Amino acid sequence: MRKIFPVLTVVAAIFAFWYAAVPFMNVKETLTGLERAGAVVVPDNPIERRDASSFGLVLNNSFAIPATYAQERPRLPAPHQVAQDLWKTTVMKKVTSKRSLVYHGWITLSATLLGFAIGTGAGIILAVGIVHSRAMDMSVMPWAIASQTIPILAIAPMIIVVLNSIGIQGLVPKAIISAYLSFFPVVVGMVKGLRAPDAMQMDLLKTYNASDNQGFWKLRLPASMPYLFASLKIGVAAALVGAIVAELPAGGARGLGGRMLTGSYYGQMVQIWSALVFAAVLAASLVLLIGLAQRRALKRMGLT
């Protein structure tokens, strides 16, 4: 309880702020709509209203406040509107329907998972290579670190279009971008992890006459697990972001990124918000799952 209460307070404060902000964000559009419906609004001149502050408009037209929470196309949807839309698009729709968020979420999730698997696998292999070969370490590692300062996400549209022009479409291009984004955190973390055993432990294995191979499987790899899991958490979040951004230029309006883009084209804020919440839940559960796996694996290895 001592732990939960402050968190709940903060979350409640965020929601309270959100609800309080809704009238101010939506008042102009609401007043225009109400005036068309025949209500008397102050000031009644649309041009004056456009230049007036939202604060004053809300004060002068307090009767319109309830209506700001029920707009068809709000600038800021109220939390319950987002929740309703989420309920409508996840539970009430068939999962195969094109209007179901589960359908779009699965498109994004499958690209994320495939890309994450590729990126993690390649990252671990490169990390093993780096730890074993000094030449590789000195040649590749500085570039791997430097590449983290580069906004890799910017090349997502190019990869999509280039792969499209050589005939690869659908899942794979998105997965490649996800893989690319989750690749570097895994490399850097895994190299750190494989180097984690100290000289004393390495010497002990040497006194046992262990080969390099045995040293890798029995000491380096187990010792790297905490580092691997830490970077997997970063990697999976990055992979999801990659898949979402990769869906922007794809143009097919499929996936969570596609939902956000069509929402922004047609001014459907509620749709963007529910896609965003769905993506957030997806990211949180992926990170949580890896956290669970981490706890179980490390416990079994006796590392925690």
Next chain:
Amino acid sequence: MTLVILAFVIWVAMWALNTRLANGPRANSRPIQLLVPAIFGLTILVVWELLVHGLNVPLVILPAPSHVVATFFNEIPTLWLDFQQTFIKGALSGYVIGCGAAFATAILVDRYDFLKRGLLPVGNFVAALPIVGTAPILVMWFGFDWQSKAAVVVVMVFFPMLVNTVAGLQETTSMQRDLMRTYGAGYWPSLTKLRLPAAMPFIFNGLKISTTLALIGAIVAEFFGSPTMGMGFRISTSVGQLALDMVWAEIVVAALAGSAFYGVVAMTEKTVTFWHPSQRK
């Protein structure tokens, strides 16, 4: 075909050279440690160039490095405009506002234990979310110009910076705090003289993470709508025109800006936290 074979030969030769250098007697000296990655990078560029010419790769798939460099120098006025729009107006202003706000919030959070226990879990949660997704919303609220890009950057850098700063402010030991108390130092003197300096490595960690996030946020936000300039705008429209040399030139700009930005922050860190073990020689 000869070019492809030449590329292969160069690759093997350079790799052999690097292996020799890396396993050589002077492998730990500074020049060699700079030389080896430089050779590797150069090899990749040369092999790329040769393969593109040798295999006649069309421009719409992969332009040769020389082609990209030529485009880069021909298009400097456009690239400079895009750079100003995206980096200086969008990313940099958002970075300053976001990190500043996060820093101020962190001081406040650190002061009140209740806030710390409430806001930190929420902050950690939010830091893992795909915040780029707020870009369409913010673009709709703040318009197509740089203000909306700065807003996306603010949202993106806020939580990593907040979490890092709060962690840094907890870095002092009770012994150190007690010492300050025996000096009769109140909250503010012990904050400015002890806890903020001790937090600097963490704060700079947050600042460094935020440099990349800022650039990503500013570029991706432009995919959702922008004036007719900016790096993200140029990338998405050039991709549409299949002008991949321009896209690559824009990526070069992004890479240069990103590394320079990171470098400046890292250099500042070096002068500010010269006392920290990781910075001492």
